[in-house]
Structures are given as structure tokens and as C-alpha cells.
Amino acid sequence: MRPVSHTASEMMTIAASRALANDDICFVGIGLPSAACNLARLTHAPRLRLLYESGTVDTRPTVLPLSIGDGELCETALSTVPVVEMFQYWLQGGRVTVGFLGGAQVDRFGNLNSTVVGPYERPKVRLPGSGGATEIAAHCRRIFIVMRHGARAFVSRLDFMTSLGHGPTGRERRALGLGTEGPALIVTDLCTMQPDPETCEFEVASLHPGVTAEQVREQTSWPLRFRSSIEETPAPRQEELDALRDLIARTRRAHGERDINE
């Protein structure tokens, strides 16, 4: 079959969307996660349920929202609940199977920083902060992370731990007695990564087509491990690319040309 031409960003969003199953109930972060979740719903997982922290339940937006509380999310939702109820009953109550998150920094155990670069009291860069992430990371059955690869993002040590992955040494999550699995997948524009079942350290599971192991090593600040049986991520299929490009085009028209997938 002739390979379909695509960008690294498209590969990332499509690879992330494939991780979601038709029977998942997914708590969606804004930006890259939102694109991946809605693509999954428009392709292989039409019954995928999406929840946004603004309170929208089973929402089916036609275009990607710019904010987590765009009117589109409410108008296309089965129900809209108060924010308190969303966090209390639906998230903390353990109803959500997958939380889809991003962040500014991730470490080898899937811990996330979205708070500050540099010291907290005198930050070099003040980032937005937790939002829903801290408790999404704790209470969803599994966490998927989607982030662009880069040495400043894939760090040996977080400047601040906003959201717990498997913990600073990979063991703390289990020790805290959380009943949820924690980060199970990282998808980037270069590869997919999964945690080692024993150590919980993320390892490269598949390289996207055309990407070398050396490229991924260069963009990762910790000594990166690779699975023994490393695979190539299946290239985007035409129907996946068509659905994603239609979604992005609709979104651009709706928001005045800004590309939400960049």
C-alpha cells in the first residue's frame, strides 16, 4: 500500500486517538488531548463518552473548543452538571476510565508539571497551574499523556510535581494506596511510550514512521530505554487523516483560522 503523506503532529494526534476504546469514559484536557479524543469519537470509537471539567457530560462537539467551557460543549452534551458535581461525583466517584492529559514537563515515571519552570517562589516561567489535572491524574482508572517531544519537556527531574504519575522513583503511587493504574501511555510527535510493568519507567514502545531511536534520545533528557521488541507505529490511514483534517478545518473556520492542533 502506498504510504499516505502526513505531518508529525497529525501522527501524534492519530496515535493518541487510537488508544481510546469505544467503551471508554474519558475526562478530556484542552488542546492536544481534546483533538485526539474527538478524533477517536469521529473514527473508530463512535460511542466514546467525553467529559470536560466545565461540567459537560457525553459531549459531541462538531468543532474543537478553544476553551474548556465553550458553548459548543454544552449545546452538544447529553447533560451539563455543576463544576462541583463534576469533580465530586463523576471524577472522585471513580466513574472515569481514562484521563487524557498534557503538561509542560514529564519525567520517566509519567509525573507531570504544569505549574512553574524554575523555583516556585521566583519562577522563571509561571505556567497556568493544576486546573483539574492533579485529581484527574489520581482518580481516572488510567492516564494517557500526549505531549510534543523535546529535551526541555522530557526532563530527568521536574521543577514541580503538579500531578502524580508513578511517583519520583516509580514506587510512590502504589505506596499511597491509590486504586487507579496511573499513566499507561505517552504519545509524542516521535514515538509512543509505555511503562515497564515492574519499575513503572516509561520506555519507547513504537517509533513513528521515519523516526530514528537517536532522534528520540536527543529529545529526551533522561537515559531513555527502548522495549526489546520495538515496533513502528502504524502510519495514519487515509480515513484517519481525512477525519482529522476535516475537524481541524471546521475548527479553524469556527475560531477565525487559528490552528488548535499546533
Next chain:
Amino acid sequence: MAEFLSLRDAVARYVKPGARVALEGFTHLIPFAAGHEIIRQRLNDLTLIRMTPDLVYDQMIGCGVAAKLVFSWGGNPGVGSLHRLRDAVEHDWPRPLAIEEHSHAAMAHAYAAGAAGMPCAIFRGYLGSDLPRVNPNIKTVVCPFSGDTLAAVPALRMDVTIVHAQKADRDGNVFIGGIVGVQKEAVLAARHAVVTVEEIVDDLGTAGTNAVVLPGWSVDAIVLAPGGARPSYAHGYYTRDNAFYTAWDAIARDRDAFRRWIDANVMTAPSGVTACAP
């Protein structure tokens, strides 16, 4: 019982220097007109409370009205940073800003605890996070029944909460539909509540609906302020001005551009009219 006041009079009466103030609305129904009136009245030393500071607090912080910010997500949704908030935190401009930082779950629970007359909110939160290290108001309690260790934060209580709503009737009853956010909790957790509305109607049309309805006796003042949530939105009235949210990035990045925008669009604007042209 709710009184009908002008925006200028409502802010002058209920927002005092040094007060604890929440302007709530989760992306939807953000009370921009009221925020601009607070800037015009040159109130200062406020403790501003809000889950998502958004552009309204970026503007207020950039004008120096706040001594402290209590928040859980301080970004421009889908766009990037709040540059005035960052300038205050990173460079003390135009004045130092103390921050008390939480997660969304914590603030939502803390508003509900305030509304319920509880001293604190208890929930399963902050597990493994560094936030308790930097915020002394995040503590733990042990459940006397299960022995579980749970997060505890103080209930949020405000001197005044200001929200924007679609409509009020002539008795001051308030209707909020669409994404209802934390407005009910924030209103009921405050000593005083001011509600700006798109319109005042004879019949709220709430029979049988499940929307948020605040009885007139639970708020202090109703202010007619059509467009008072722009550039955020009022479900059923106008949509979110996403282009302005994007344009704000360049305005707020530069101190002089910001001052010029405030002078042209807030300081010289008539009370109750929200300007949002970039």
C-alpha cells in the same frame, strides 16, 4: 432581598478596599463589566478569588487592584499565558501579588463548603502533588470511620461574590443556564452577592427547568448590564469572542500596550458597557 442598582452603585456599596472578592463564571458568563467597574473605581488591596482568573483578572491584576490571588488555573484558555498575571508573579509589576494556589477540585469543594456553612472542605485530593508544600492552606485529616487520609482546605468565604446571569425577574430572582460552573456555590458562600444580568423580565420561565435559579432573597443587588460578560459569552444571547481571547495575548504581553488598552476601553468607557474590540 435583592435591590436593583446601577453597576457603579452596586460596586461602590459592596466592594470595599481590602475585601475578599470572587467574580465567578467558568469560561461562560464571566462578569467583565463588573471587573471593569472595579478598575474604574480604583479599588485596591483586594483578595481576588476565582478558579480560572481568565482575562478579567489579568486586567484587574495588571491595574494593581489585587494584593492576593486565590486560583487553580491561571491561563488564557487555548491561547497560552495570562501575561499580566505572570508579570505580577515574576516581576512584582505593577505591585507584588501573593498567590494561594489550589487545584480545581479543591476550589470547587471549598466553594461548596462555604455555601454549606462548613469550616473546611474534605476530599480525596493532592495525592503526591507538590502543591501542599507551597500552600500552607492544604492539610490532611484522617476519616474517623475508615481511617483514610483525606485532603482538607479551608472553606472559601467572600465579602462579596459577583456573577453574571442571563436574566432576573422583577422580584430579583436570577436564572443561570448553560455551563453553570460554581456560581451558585460562590454566591451562597459570600456575605453579599451582586448579579449582573443580560435582561430583566416579567417571567423567568423556570417552571420545571433544572437550571440554576437563585431566589431574590439570596442576593443583594441586581444590575442590568447587557453584554456584561463579553468577551466571554452568555448562552442564548451571544457567543464567546474567541478572536478577542487570541488578540489579548499581544495586548497583555506589553505593559504599555496593556495600559493603552485599559485607558481606551475601561477608564473612559461608560459604566456597564463592556468594550472588547482589540
